[in-house]
Amino acid sequence: MKIQGKMFLWLSLFVLVMAAVYGVWSKEPAGTTALFLAFGLCVMVGYYLAFTARRVDVGAGDDKDADVADDAGELGFFAPHSWQPLSLALGGSLAFLSICFGWWLMYFSAPIILVGLLGWVFEFYRGENQNQ
Structure with missing residues (x-):
């Protein structure tokens, strides 16, 4: 680094x-x-x-003397099957489209963004992924 x-x-x-x-x-x-x-x-x-x-x-x-294999191994924990990035992408796309078509479209995109963001943040606090 x-x-x-x-x-x-x-x-x-x-x-x-x-x-x-x-x-x-x-x-x-x-x-x-x-x-x-x-x-x-x-x-x-x-x-x-x-x-x-x-x-x-x-x-x-x-x-400087390291091999490529020296950097192998676990890189971190990632959510195995999360739908939240898809909802954030949809909400973000609608938000950027609101610049083109009109700011009224932001009324539809803001709740989608909030639901996606809150769902992603609290993904491991509820449901089948809940840590016990």
């Missing part, structure tokens, strides 16, 4: 310089704002990866 954190922090410096150059040359506010927001996102991801790399063990990605 240490290498990825450094890569994102260097990328953020590049994006910052390009945002300044683009803003001076083009005098176009939308693209300049988008580049400065991309700079902020790169800084956030880079800081998170660098901060986390100090607290966890060295991974195979940080070892």
Whole structure:
């Protein structure tokens, strides 16, 4: 993670310089704002990866002599059969369509998003997946 954190922090410096150059040359506010927001996102991801790399063990990605097989193993726990991402995708799609067709469509998409989000958060607190 240490290498990825450094890569994102260097990328953020590049994006910052390009945002300044683009803003001076083009005098176009939308693209300049988008580049400065991309700079902020790169800084956030880079800081998170660098901060986390100090607290966890060295991974195979940080070892120059590591093999591909050294990174094998369990990566975490994932829900085996969850329908909640589908409802969030449907609600998000309707929300973005409301920008095109009219804001009234947001009245239908917001409840779908809320149901999907709450269902995903509390998925393992009820029903067959409940931890005992």
